[in-house]
Amino acid sequence: xxxxxIELVRQIKSRFGDLISEPIEFRGEVTITLKDYxxxxxxxxxxxxxxxxxxxxxxxxxxxxxDDPRWTVVYEISSLAHGCQFRLKTDIPEEIxxxxxxxxxxxxxxxxxxxxxxxxxxxxxxxxxxxxxxxxEGYPYHPLRKDFPLAGRPTDLPEVAFTRPAPLEGGPxxxxxxxxxxxxxxxxxxxxxxxS
Amino acid sequence: xxxxQEIHFRDPASRLPGQPAMAQGSVLDALGEIExxxxxxxxxxxxxxxxxxxxxxxxxxxxxxxxATPEVGYLHRGDEKIAENMTYTQFIPYTDRLDYLSPLAxxxxxxxxxxxxxxxxxxxxxxxxxxxxxxxELARISSHLLGIGCFAMxxxxxxxxxxxxxxxxxxxxxxxKLTGARFTTSYTRIxxxxxxxxxxxxEQCRKFLGEVVVNIDETEKLLTRNRIFIDRTKDVxxxxxxxxxxxxxxxxxxxxxxxxxxxxxxxxxxxxPELDFEVALGSVGDCYDRYLVRMEEMRQSVRIIHQCLxxxxxxxxxxxxxxxxxxxxxxxxxxxxxxxxxxxxxxQGVNVPPGEIYFGADNPKGELGFYIYSRGGGTPYRLKIRSxxxxxxxxxxxxxxxxxxxxxxxxxxSLDFVMGECDR
Numbered sequence: 001x002x003x004x005x006i007e008l009v010r011q012i013k014s015r016f017g018d019l020i021s022e023p024i025e026f027r028g029e030v031t032i033t034l035k036d037y038x039x040x041x042x043x044x045x046x047x048x049x050x051x052x053x054x055x056x057x058x059x060x061x062x063x064x065x066x067d068d069p070r071w072t073v074v075y076e077i078s079s080l081a082h083g084c085q086f087r088l089k090t091d092i093p094e095e096i097x098x099x100x101x102x103x104x105x106x107x108x109x110x111x112x113x114x115x116x117x118x119x120x121x122x123x124x125x126x127x128x129x130x131x132x133x134x135x136x137e138g139y140p141y142h143p144l145r146k147d148f149p150l151a152g153r154p155t156d157l158p159e160v161a162f163t164r165p166a167p168l169e170g171g172p173x174x175x176x177x178x179x180x181x182x183x184x185x186x187x188x189x190x191x192x193x194x195x196s
Numbered sequence: 197x198x199x200x201q202e203i204h205f206r207d208p209a210s211r212l213p214g215q216p217a218m219a220q221g222s223v224l225d226a227l228g229e230i231e232x233x234x235x236x237x238x239x240x241x242x243x244x245x246x247x248x249x250x251x252x253x254x255x256x257x258x259x260x261x262x263x264a265t266p267e268v269g270y271l272h273r274g275d276e277k278i279a280e281n282m283t284y285t286q287f288i289p290y291t292d293r294l295d296y297l298s299p300l301a302x303x304x305x306x307x308x309x310x311x312x313x314x315x316x317x318x319x320x321x322x323x324x325x326x327x328x329x330x331x332x333e334l335a336r337i338s339s340h341l342l343g344i345g346c347f348a349m350x351x352x353x354x355x356x357x358x359x360x361x362x363x364x365x366x367x368x369x370x371x372x373k374l375t376g377a378r379f380t381t382s383y384t385r386i387x388x389x390x391x392x393x394x395x396x397x398x399e400q401c402r403k404f405l406g407e408v409v410v411n412i413d414e415t416e417k418l419l420t421r422n423r424i425f426i427d428r429t430k431d432v433x434x435x436x437x438x439x440x441x442x443x444x445x446x447x448x449x450x451x452x453x454x455x456x457x458x459x460x461x462x463x464x465x466x467x468x469p470e471l472d473f474e475v476a477l478g479s480v481g482d483c484y485d486r487y488l489v490r491m492e493e494m495r496q497s498v499r500i501i502h503q504c505l506x507x508x509x510x511x512x513x514x515x516x517x518x519x520x521x522x523x524x525x526x527x528x529x530x531x532x533x534x535x536x537x538x539x540x541x542x543x544q545g546v547n548v549p550p551g552e553i554y555f556g557a558d559n560p561k562g563e564l565g566f567y568i569y570s571r572g573g574g575t576p577y578r579l580k581i582r583s584x585x586x587x588x589x590x591x592x593x594x595x596x597x598x599x600x601x602x603x604x605x606x607x608x609x610s611l612d613f614v615m616g617e618c619d620r
Contacts, residue, residue: 002462026551027312054441055457057556060580062569074567076554076582080441080455083462087554108444111590119276134269134619143277150281 002083005030008051009086015046023086034090037073041100041126043088044075048105053079056106061116065146070094071122075102092122101127119144234262237601241270245350245605248615252592256601264596266589271619279579283545284310285386287579292380294583295617297342298335298560300371303384304328305557308465309566310386313553314546316515317465324388324513325466326504330401331374331383332466332557333497333504337408338367339560339612340448340490340497347487347609348419351428356418363411366404373397386546387521388514398505405498412494419487429483433595433607436481443591446584447562448489449611453481459558473500483610490612520546545574554582561585561614581620585613 006023009030013020020043021033034043047053057076064070069091078085092099101124102109113124114133121142124130132139140155141148240251249270255263275294279287291306292299311317345360368378373394375381383390419425435445440453450457458475460468476492478485514521522541523534550572556565562584569578588611595607 027315027553029553031552056444057563058554058565058567058580058582060567060578060582062578074552076565076567080457085463085554087552106444107439107442107594108587108590111586115586132269134272136269143274148277150277 003079005082005084005086008047008053008079008082008084011051012043012047015050016043019043029085029087031087031089034088037090037092037096037099039100040073040075040088040090041102041105044077044102044105047077047088051079052081053077054106055080056102056108056112057085059102059109059112059116061120061122061144063120063144063146068093071097071120073099073116073122097121098123098125100125103127118142121145233257239604241267245608246615247346247608247613250589250608250613250615250618252596252604254596254601254604259600259602261596261599261601261604264593266592268586268589268615269619271615273620275620276579276581279576281575283574284548284576285541285545287576288384289380289382292382293616294581294620295339295559295561295564295585295614296379297614298339299379299381300331300375300383301335301339301557301559302564303381304332304466305555305559305564306566307384307386308557309553309555309568310546310548312555313551313568313570314386314520314548316387316517316520319515319517320388320466321512321515322467322509323392323511326508327389327393327513328384329466329468329471330501330504332559333500334367334370334401336497336560337494338364340494341367341408341411343560343609343612344415344419344487344490347483347606347612348425350605350609351425353418353422353425356415359411359415359418363408366407370397370401370404373400385514385521387517388512392513398508401501402505405501409495409498412491412498416491420491426484428603428606429487429610431480432483432599432603433610434480434482435591435595439591439594440481443594444587445562445591446587447558447560448476448486448493449562449588451476452478452486452489452610454479459556459563463556465555465557467504471500471503483606486610486612547574548572548576556582559584561612561617562588564617583617583620585615585618586620589613589618 009023009032012032019035019039021035024031034040055078057078060074062072062074064072071092071094072089073092075088076085077088090099099122101113103113110129111133113127114131116122117124117130118132118134119142131137135143141153235256237254237256238251239254240246241249251267251270253265253267254261275290278290288303288306291302294302308317311320341360341364345357348356371381372378374397375383375390435449435453437453437455440450440455454477456475456477461475473496476489476496478489518534518537523537527534528538548570550570552567552569554565554567556563563582564584565582567580567582568576571577596604599607
């Protein structure tokens, strides 16, 4: 028999008190907000170890561009034993843009946090390998921010090996166009040294 | 002409200090330098076993993998950014391109998420729900047929691939008849479906179900007790239960490790609670278990579709609300109210209340989830796609070390991922 998620949320609230907001229910889902983003790892560890929330479904982020605090990071936490899930949110101001990682609580947070860093530019303190994941290393922007245009911004690719097109004319394996027959078109027909 | 350069081969014997190599106890110490020496091998992004554009940077110690770093993102198209700039309905075709091997299931998952946000998921007419379940399960059979076929081909059994693809073709015929397209179906609409089942479709579907069962049996005969297949997959790529949960795996990869989590049962949606089916579970969590789980899931899907076709009710396929679903054309041309509805729906999209929801559907690859944060109106403020392939692939860096290079194809095949969904 699944436990209603509100039970778990009440236990978190009784442990952390005023740090946790009153739970909001919408469309059958329970959402709580953590007031101090610096303690998110602590709350998550408590949820996992004491309440059996062993399965992290997803972490995502929202950009409230123009509002303060700008970022919201959203954790979808569930428990296989209790058969329920709830949502933990926390707000981070733009000047900080950093919160503790939860990779030591759930390993699956690794790639989710890398994606948030890549797409939104929110850093995770203590993450073992905080690199870009979808965009390439050295890309200068964070494309899911609201101030990034949909059409993108022009960037160059400094790490790509071939930035100029390879020369075609006169290359050793290039057929000569306009020749009447296949024998003369073939690159092997051109003997080295006789071309000039 | 440049002069050919001489290549200097290192003489392996010169590394050993004097004495004959095999006899001494100190050989290991002397060879320690060689054993510790690793080689970096780049696999992909364009490699047949990576099923798309996955790149894995392997660090090899001899033929054994000591470190694996998966690199994703080669197929990143910015779907989440695109979604923020269009109406909810306009995003449906983009969901086809997530897991492009089961577009129908993606369509259903996405509209269910939007309907949950709008609070109309309880008002869906029964016929719509039945057809959606049929779509989901057809997509599951299609995806698993391809998954198993490619898996078998990766470990050397070419016949299975051709065999399952023949059967998949029939699903595409059904899709084409139903939606007008083979791959990019875009079949669902918010609050309903694009069109009802065409005449003769149910009979064609029943005929297909009869044939696919035979095909599954034949595939089973080709693989399940095949000595080579078992050698390549048994006890290879073992994901223990705790590791599967810790890495957030979902779908057949999680159930292959023996974790009983099927969203159709644990967090049911549509009419799944009314249907009679079982959840296939593995025990060890190796590649062979994941294969067995997929085989059983196909049989269960056949069961589900049979039940749906038997009970398929008559009636409307859309919610009776002109502000959600496009009104019929003849009414648009003759009636003022419907004309306004049509105009508002096309120009502004459905009116979604402010709020946030997460909806996860059990897709063939795993839990496809949509987190939608809405500030009201016709476009999502933020739409996050929780793609199962992305999460499933994150286990690779933990799973691959210790295996042989040749095991990679078996492991990748058994994880059954799609890069279109992983990179979004």
